[in-house]
Amino acid sequence: MKRLFTLIAVLLLVLGLGTACARDIDGEPVAVGAADGEQQGHVDTDQYDKLLLECEVLSTAQIAQAVGGSVARGTFNGAICRWLVEGATSASVTFNWFEWGDPNVEKQTAKKLGYETENIKVASQAAFTQRDPQRPAVCGVTARAPSRGVFTWWVEPRTAAVPADPCAAPIKLMELLLSGGQ
Numbered sequence: 001m002k003r004l005f006t007l008i009a010v011l012l013l014v015l016g017l018g019t020a021c022a023r024d025i026d027g028e029p030v031a032v033g034a035a036d037g038e039q040q041g042h043v044d045t046d047q048y049d050k051l052l053l054e055c056e057v058l059s060t061a062q063i064a065q066a067v068g069g070s071v072a073r074g075t076f077n078g079a080i081c082r083w084l085v086e087g088a089t090s091a092s093v094t095f096n097w098f099e100w101g102d103p104n105v106e107k108q109t110a111k112k113l114g115y116e117t118e119n120i121k122v123a124s125q126a127a128f129t130q131r132d133p134q135r136p137a138v139c140g141v142t143a144r145a146p147s148r149g150v151f152t153w154w155v156e157p158r159t160a161a162v163p164a165d166p167c168a169a170p171i172k173l174m175e176l177l178l179s180g181g182q
Contacts, residue, residue: 054097055081057177066172067091067155090158091169101150103128106142115140122171123178129167139167141174151177 055077063083064072070087080096098106103126110117110130118129120141127143140154153170157163 062176067169092156094154096152099149103144103150106150122174125178137162137166139170141170143174
């Protein structure tokens, strides 16, 4: 009898799952990427003349030199920019430019994440470092962008060794950026 109840329960469960996911949706199916009558099916990137400008604020040679490597290869351009630096020093470098960001909000967020922050000056501008006690070799530096928003550079060595000053490279990158790449 127990087996019969178990079998009935399993059958009801299977039937219930089969009907629970079935439903009708109005409209006509369209292949992914197919344009409707109002959409052209492509984006005219010419209207975004500074689309990847933030990833070109410093040259790859400047990034490599500031970090202590011989070459930097860009690995991602988008909302943030990433490079791998190789050579005497091997590190991951990340840059972001939040055009509507606020340094105070960034600092509060870093503290909420448990990062240690320290106020510094970079190229005569107020900035702060942020360090995760769990990852002592990693450092980020944030400063107000001259036009608007905030800039942040992060450098994370790709070796187990902790640099003498983990914030030296991101501070140098921020210094180069705020002084116009000079």
